[in-house]
Amino acid sequence: MKQTGLGHHFASRLLSLVPTLLMLITIAFFLIRVAPGGPFDTEKPLPQEIRANLDAKYHLDEPLLQQYFRYMGQIVTLDFGPSYQYKDWTVNELIASGFPASLAIGGTAMLLAFVMGTLIGVIAAIRQNTAVDYSIMGMAMMGISIPNFVVAPLLILVLAVYAGWLPAGGWEWSFRHMLLPVITLALPVIAYIARLTRGSMIEVLHSNYIRTARAKGLPERIVLGRHAMKPALLPVISYMGPATAGLITGSVVIERIYSIPGLGSYFVQGALNRDYTLVMGVVIFYGVIIILMNFIVDMLYAWLNPKIRFDEG
Amino acid sequence: MSLLEVKNLQVSFATPEGEVHAVNGIDFAVSTGETLAIVGESGSGKSQLVMAIMGLLAQNGRASGQALFKGEDLLQKTPRELNKVRGSQIAMIFQDPMTSLNPYLTVEQQMTEVVMYHQKLGRHEAFEHAVEMLRAVRIPDAEERIHEYPHEYSGGMRQRVMIAMSLLCEPDLLIADEPTTALDVTVQAQITYLIGELRKKTRMAMILITHDLAVVAGISDRILVMYAGQMVESGTVEDIFYRAHHPYTRGLLASVPRLDRDASDDLQAIPGNPPNLLALPGGCCFRDRCTQAQEICSQPPPMWRDERGHRSRCVLEMPDGRVENDSAGEAGSAAEESAP
Ligand SMILES: Nc1ncnc2c1ncn2[C@@H]1O[C@H](COP(=O)(O)OP(=O)(O)OP(=O)(O)O)[C@@H](O)[C@H]1O
Ligand code: SF4
Ligand SMILES: [Mg+2]
Numbered sequence: 203m204k205q206t207g208l209g210h211h212f213a214s215r216l217l218s219l220v221p222t223l224l225m226l227i228t229i230a231f232f233l234i235r236v237a238p239g240g241p242f243d244t245e246k247p248l249p250q251e252i253r254a255n256l257d258a259k260y261h262l263d264e265p266l267l268q269q270y271f272r273y274m275g276q277i278v279t280l281d282f283g284p285s286y287q288y289k290d291w292t293v294n295e296l297i298a299s300g301f302p303a304s305l306a307i308g309g310t311a312m313l314l315a316f317v318m319g320t321l322i323g324v325i326a327a328i329r330q331n332t333a334v335d336y337s338i339m340g341m342a343m344m345g346i347s348i349p350n351f352v353v354a355p356l357l358i359l360v361l362a363v364y365a366g367w368l369p370a371g372g373w374e375w376s377f378r379h380m381l382l383p384v385i386t387l388a389l390p391v392i393a394y395i396a397r398l399t400r401g402s403m404i405e406v407l408h409s410n411y412i413r414t415a416r417a418k419g420l421p422e423r424i425v426l427g428r429h430a431m432k433p434a435l436l437p438v439i440s441y442m443g444p445a446t447a448g449l450i451t452g453s454v455v456i457e458r459i460y461s462i463p464g465l466g467s468y469f470v471q472g473a474l475n476r477d478y479t480l481v482m483g484v485v486i487f488y489g490v491i492i493i494l495m496n497f498i499v500d501m502l503y504a505w506l507n508p509k510i511r512f513d514e515g
Numbered sequence: 516m517s518l519l520e521v522k523n524l525q526v527s528f529a530t531p532e533g534e535v536h537a538v539n540g541i542d543f544a545v546s547t548g549e550t551l552a553i554v555g556e557s558g559s560g561k562s563q564l565v566m567a568i569m570g571l572l573a574q575n576g577r578a579s580g581q582a583l584f585k586g587e588d589l590l591q592k593t594p595r596e597l598n599k600v601r602g603s604q605i606a607m608i609f610q611d612p613m614t615s616l617n618p619y620l621t622v623e624q625q626m627t628e629v630v631m632y633h634q635k636l637g638r639h640e641a642f643e644h645a646v647e648m649l650r651a652v653r654i655p656d657a658e659e660r661i662h663e664y665p666h667e668y669s670g671g672m673r674q675r676v677m678i679a680m681s682l683l684c685e686p687d688l689l690i691a692d693e694p695t696t697a698l699d700v701t702v703q704a705q706i707t708y709l710i711g712e713l714r715k716k717t718r719m720a721m722i723l724i725t726h727d728l729a730v731v732a733g734i735s736d737r738i739l740v741m742y743a744g745q746m747v748e749s750g751t752v753e754d755i756f757y758r759a760h761h762p763y764t765r766g767l768l769a770s771v772p773r774l775d776r777d778a779s780d781d782l783q784a785i786p787g788n789p790p791n792l793l794a795l796p797g798g799c800c801f802r803d804r805c806t807q808a809q810e811i812c813s814q815p816p817p818m819w820r821d822e823r824g825h826r827s828r829c830v831l832e833m834p835d836g837r838v839e840n841d842s843a844g845e846a847g848s849a850a851e852e853s854a855p
Contacts, residue, residue, distance in 0.1 A: 416570075416594075417601055417606070417607040418628075420628065429617050429620070433618075
């Protein structure tokens with residue numbers, strides 16, 4: 203009886219993802235075609251015949267709408283087609299080769315941001331209006347307002363070039379190589395989550411039910427951990443969806459700066475070269491991740507919130 | 516020895532506008548088995564008085580004076596020390612049942628943790644005990660409903676849960692802060708009746724806060740009337756209902772609806788507003804609204820006391836009363852020595 207509420211919620215939300223995804227693909231498809239230039243524009247124009255052959259091979263000579271439907275028909279089989287630029291590679295292969303590094307950096311950054319952000323936010327909240335609180339929030343403000351592409355060179359300069367502790371870039375599956383990109387990526391998210399947590403924690407700590415918990419003589423660790431933590435984290439949970447999008451956007455820049463062969467690098471490369479299939483593939487792949495992440499967050503939120511969990515049954 | 520003895524309790528809040536003097540020197544004592552009602556208009560400091568005793572004041576609040584519980588001053592205790600008293604020896608029920616329970620935890624979780632923490636009961640024993648308590652406050656299907664979340668309960672049922680929760684450790688003192696104010700009228704009567712009934716079964720003392728004198732007659736032994744953070748009158752139920760001395764108490768009594776009078780034209784709330792707690796006037800704090808105010812009322816009025824302990828703070832003479840040499844009750848800067 204009770205679980206049908208959540209099950210129903212789950213099914214209807216899942217269904218509503220389909221039009222979102224369709225819209226995303228459609229907009230991306232036409233946007234990239236509107237951008238001037240094409241995949242086979244080179245500095246010296248190709249001979250007419252070769253150009254025509256290439257266009258025919260990739261069906262670029264067909265009317266746009268026909269190409270669109272052809273593409274849609276192709277991707278339902280999860281085939282993103284061949285890359286125009288990286289010869290002998292399919293887009294699926296490129297994604298498979300770039301994603302692990304991106305996931306390692308993005309996932310670690312996400313985890314770090316969640317743990318550090320909530321921890322710092324809670325500390326600031328229980329030390330509200332003290333020097334600790336003010337300095338934490340001051341740093342958070344900086345973390346949010348200074349962009350990635352400024353933080354990254356600074357970190358490289360100090361920790362890699364001067365101190366020589368860490369590599370300035372490049373990619374290996376090692377802690378040392380991951381550290382700087384992960385920190386650069388996580389910093390603004392840590393700062394944002396810390397502020398979010400602080401605000402909601404302060405609000406929760408002023409609520410009547412926390413006063414009740416204190417009146418019951420419960421020790422502070424139970425008051426915070428059991429009574430205050432869950433409601434205080436709800437806004438952070440719902441932020442994890444947008445945070446994923448932010449991390450992905452950030453990683454596109456970060457991967458360039460630290461020369462990491464991840465999805466972000468392929469995306470930038472693909473966009474510059476008008477590698478239609480590669481750009482579409484990465485956009486759809488990222489889109490699915492963001493949509494899925496929002497979906498998971500939504501479910502988690504509903505599951506954590508007893509009022510939503512039961513009322514919609 | 517009294518179970519709880521409060522001496523010259525003061526509470527003030529630091530605000531950007533200045534210091535809010537919410538409680539200004541309150542004295543009272545509660546003995547085992549006794550029920551003290553604290554009555555006063557909204558904003559008279561009733562809640563902050565008991566919050567101070569429980570160590571639950573807001574961050575900007577400061578309490579001074581003494582609150583001796585079994586001889587130990589609660590105001591001097593650290594939160595950690597207070598936790599040995601709160602919830603087990605002194606329990607509290609709050610004004611607003613809709614928000615006083617944690618919406619993210621089941622009733623079971625919120626009830627069992629009290630006995631698991633204070634009495635070190637195991638999960639199973641704690642559960643049994645909680646169900647038993649819910650039955651005692653007459654929640655139907657208690658062993659089923661205990662698994663539900665607060666929002667699945669009505670307001671009256673939630674207050675029953677709060678009552679059951681507060682009684683889990685068999686406290687020596689129960690503080691009930693307007694336990695029925697937020698409820699429907701019919702439910703109010705049920706909850707009041709329930710509290711009175713549960714009280715009779717134990718030797719628990721109770722402080723019952725209300726702004727409604729009609730509620731207290733049946734269930735309290737003594738009544739303390741508060742105005743602007745001061746005690747203006749206190750005495751037995753008979754003292755207050757039949758021999759009310761202070762003009763404010765008499766005003767309150769006149770505003771109580773009574774069956775033997777025509778409710779429509781006799782209900783008269785006291786006109787005017789309580790004084791600004793940021794800058795309390797010297798002298799009697801009720802004088803702006805008092806029909807019997809005189810020139811001399813701008814001086815701090817004397818505290819009268821008769822031999823049974825009926826006390827009143829007013830310039831009007833109390834029959835059989837003598838002026839008490841009390842140290843408390845001076846609002847703000849008004850000096851005690853200037854009392855006549
Ligand atoms: N944190 C605070 N900061 C400043 N003033 C406060 C604070 N808490 C309470 N007060 C003030 O203290 C005064 C007494 O409040 P209190 O809650 O004790 O009133 P009350 O008698 O319980 O009234 P009610 O019947 O409405 O519950 C009020 O004027 C209130 O505005
Ligand atoms: S002291 Fe004066 S103003 Fe105050 S209640 Fe008595 S008569 Fe009224
Ligand atoms: Mg109150």
